[in-house]
Amino acid sequence: MRYPYLQKILALIVLFVCLSSSGADEVIQQPYDFPPQLPLSATAESVYAMARPKLLQIRTLLDVAGRQTTLGSGFLVSADGFAVTNYHVVSQYVLEPKTYRLEYATPDGLHGPLKLMAIDVANDLAVVQLDKHEQPVFEFNKRALRGTLSKGERVYSMGNPLDLGFTIVEGNYNGLVEKSYNERIHFSGAINAGMSGGPAVTADGRVVGINVAKQIGSELVSFLVPAHFAAALVERAKTSPQLSLINVRGEIGRQLMKWQEGFYKAVADQGFRLSPYGPYKAPESNAAWVNCWAETNVDQSSRPRATVNVTNCRTDTWVFVANDLNTGPINLSHSYVKGVDLNRFQFAAFLSQRYQLPWVGTPSGNRHTGQRCQEDFISIPPSKDRPPLHAVWCARAYREFEGLYDVSMLIVTQDRNDEALVSQLGMRGVSYPSAVALAKRFLGSIRWAK
Numbered sequence: 001m002r003y004p005y006l007q008k009i010l011a012l013i014v015l016f017v018c019l020s021s022s023g024a025d026e027v028i029q030q031p032y033d034f035p036p037q038l039p040l041s042a043t044a045e046s047v048y049a050m051a052r053p054k055l056l057q058i059r060t061l062l063d064v065a066g067r068q069t070t071l072g073s074g075f076l077v078s079a080d081g082f083a084v085t086n087y088h089v090v091s092q093y094v095l096e097p098k099t100y101r102l103e104y105a106t107p108d109g110l111h112g113p114l115k116l117m118a119i120d121v122a123n124d125l126a127v128v129q130l131d132k133h134e135q136p137v138f139e140f141n142k143r144a145l146r147g148t149l150s151k152g153e154r155v156y157s158m159g160n161p162l163d164l165g166f167t168i169v170e171g172n173y174n175g176l177v178e179k180s181y182n183e184r185i186h187f188s189g190a191i192n193a194g195m196s197g198g199p200a201v202t203a204d205g206r207v208v209g210i211n212v213a214k215q216i217g218s219e220l221v222s223f224l225v226p227a228h229f230a231a232a233l234v235e236r237a238k239t240s241p242q243l244s245l246i247n248v249r250g251e252i253g254r255q256l257m258k259w260q261e262g263f264y265k266a267v268a269d270q271g272f273r274l275s276p277y278g279p280y281k282a283p284e285s286n287a288a289w290v291n292c293w294a295e296t297n298v299d300q301s302s303r304p305r306a307t308v309n310v311t312n313c314r315t316d317t318w319v320f321v322a323n324d325l326n327t328g329p330i331n332l333s334h335s336y337v338k339g340v341d342l343n344r345f346q347f348a349a350f351l352s353q354r355y356q357l358p359w360v361g362t363p364s365g366n367r368h369t370g371q372r373c374q375e376d377f378i379s380i381p382p383s384k385d386r387p388p389l390h391a392v393w394c395a396r397a398y399r400e401f402e403g404l405y406d407v408s409m410l411i412v413t414q415d416r417n418d419e420a421l422v423s424q425l426g427m428r429g430v431s432y433p434s435a436v437a438l439a440k441r442f443l444g445s446i447r448w449a450k
Contacts, residue, residue, distance in 0.1 A: 041170060043203050047156045048168040050205045051075075053136050057105040057160045058085045058114070058128070058197055060092045069100065073159035073198030073211065074128065076137045077234055081130035084230045085197030086212055087119050088320045090126050094119060094252075095322055097245040104130055107166045116245070118237035121252055122182070122259040122319055123229040124212050126197075127237040138199055141206035144227040149208060151175045157189050157211055157222070159198025169195075173208065177223065179289045181263055181317045184223040185209045191222035200224050253401035256327065256429060259319060260404070264434040267315075267330065272441070275311070276449050277336040280387070280413060280421040283445035284332070290315050305342055306350050310335045319429065325367050327404070327429025332442070335422040344417035355410060355422050357392060368406065369397045377414065385447045387415040393439070398429075407435040411446065421446065 056074040061067060072089030076082070083104070093100040094116065102114035114128040143149050153173045160166050171189020187200060191214045200209040209224025243251065272283035284292060292313040297304050312333045319328040337354075339347040357373055375392040390412045398404040407430060411423040425442050427435050 043154070044156055044168050044170050047201060047203065047205055048158065051138070051158055051168075051199070051201065052107050052166065054138050055107055055158055055160075055166055055198065056083055056085075056130075057163075057166075057194075058083075058089050059103045059105065060090060060100050061103055063099060063101045068103075071160065071163050071194050072196045073194065074104070075158075075197075075199040075207070076130070076135050077140075077207075077230075078137055078238070079134050081133050081135070082117065082234060082237060083114075083128050083130060084199075084210060084234065085126050085128060086210065086225075087121055087124045087126045089197045090116060090119075090128065091320070091322055094126075094245070094248055097248075102128065104128075116243055118233055118240065118243050119248075119251070119255075120229060120233045121255045121321065123225055123233075124320055125210065125225060125230055125233050127233055138201070139206050140227045140231050141202055141204075141208045144202075144206075144208035145231060147226075147228075149173050149175075149202075154203060155187060155189070155200050155208060156203070157187065157191055157195065157198065157200040157224075159191075159195030159211055161192040161194045163194055171200075171220065171222070176226070179291060179316060181266060181287075181289045181315060182319075183226050183229070184212070185226055187222045187224050188220045189222055190214075190220055249400050252321065253398075253404065256319065256321070256401060256404060257431060260328075260430055260434060263317070263328070264430065264438060267438065268441070272445055274445060274447070275334075277309070277311075277334050277421050278338065278419055279416075279449050280336070281445075281447050281449050282334045282421060282423055283442055284311070284313055284334075285330075287315070289317065290330075304340065306337055306339045306347065308335055308337050308354075322367075329426075329428055330438075331424070331426040333424045337420050337422060339418035342418065347418050347420075351412060351420060351422070355412065357394060357410070367399060369399060371396045386444075387413045387421075387446070387448060389443070389446065390414050391443070395432075395435070403431055404429055405432055405435060406430075407439070409439055409442070411443065413446070 054076045058072045058074045059068045060070040062069050074083045074085035077084055093102050104114050105111050112131045117127045117129050119126045155171055155173045157169045169189045171187050174186035177184045177186050191211050195211045198211045199207045201207050207227050209227055210230055212225050213223045215221040270287035273286055274281040275284050290313050292311055294311045296309045298307050314331040315329050317328045318326045320326055371394050373394040377390050392410045395405050395407045406428045408426045413421045
């Protein structure tokens with residue numbers, strides 16, 4: 001297979017040859033001390049008493065040894081044995097069904113096999129089915145499905161943290177996270193490893209969200225997948241054929257492709273603003289979920305030979321695929337570099353030492369092809385408003401998910417002897433057309449300041 005042409009970007013024709021061939025609980029947690037156990041409120045006791053027979057521990061076992069490799073939580077949602085959990089809880093089994101198997105455990109110590117019915121990778125959800133039917137089940141909160149819950153409302157999260165036993169945590173509903181493309185509920189409660197996939201409910205015991213992650217290095221900042229995504233996946237599992245594990249990588253690739261199409265369209269629709277960097281202007285995204293931070297070297301104890309003022313922007317948006325593969329984020333940065341006591345040759349050497357080939361990501365022989373790069377000196381389109389540029393474009397393909405790539409681009413202005421703008425754009429888990437479209441827009445926006 002050959003990659004599509006890079007069209008007219010950089011006035012280059014870039015062709016990559018595919019080296020084709022032809023897996024967890026929350027983000028790794030840092031060590032912490034357990035806080036003293038707070039007494040449960042009477043409401044929490046009542047909620048947990050009602051919920052207990054509907055809760056599950058979801059285990060991934062190494063089939064040949066019969067020993068668990070990952071632990072998560074889940075909850076029953078239908079009398080025919082359907083239950084909801086996180087995709088990342090079952091991802092090892094999804095990607096390697098000949099190596100692993102799934103099992104559930106109830107609070108009363110009962111065990112049994114699970115069938116995987118459906119997955120939603122972008123929203124980190126999965127539906128599994130038990131071998132037992134006519135069990136008590138959770139209902140979804142109708143206000144949560146409509147998105148009309150009140151901020152500050154009391155919410156109760158349940159699961160089996162660190163395999164210590166089933167528990168309940170009181171917290172508050174704080175609405176959707178504002179700076180995130182993916183919809184996530186901000187829950188002010190302590191979700192820990194092992195609780196992934198468990199339910200978060202209101203006082204009436206109805207589900208408003210599904211435990212998915214916590215913010216490392218913070219206190220009581222946790223996240224839930226909104227209930228409407230789980231309700232939709234359950235309905236799909238009931239009305240569609242069971243997920244085929246033979247073709248599961250194709251299904252994952254299809255879901256990732258659909259997600260990135262919507263994501264990059266949203267980035268384009270939000271548009272860009274031009275921000276000043278010395279004598280240059282460069283694009284920054286208008287999207288509320290793109291966070292930008294600045295840093296400088298001018299306050300170093302030793303006087304720098306060149307000042308470097310940097311703005312780094314990124315989308316805090318990740319899609320979990322496997323333990324060693326997350327995709328989704330866009331990163332962009334602009335560095336305005338000005339020589340202090342460097343001649344033109346020393347300044348050029350400073351730039352070349354500081355800015356090497358763009359970094360696409362940590363090499364992974366199993367998940368990606370090798371990185372291929374192309375570079376040239378360009379000025380596209382020719383314009384009195386735009387400086388000449390030196391650009392480098394690097395990409396690598398995903399081995400298991402056809403049509404997806406990690407792409408990075410480095411751009412350095414070439415019009416002055418003692419100052420330059422160095423811009424970088426990184427995209428992970430992107431289709432080639434989406435990468436080309438964003439890169440062309442990025443390139444075309446770099447210009448001289450008036």
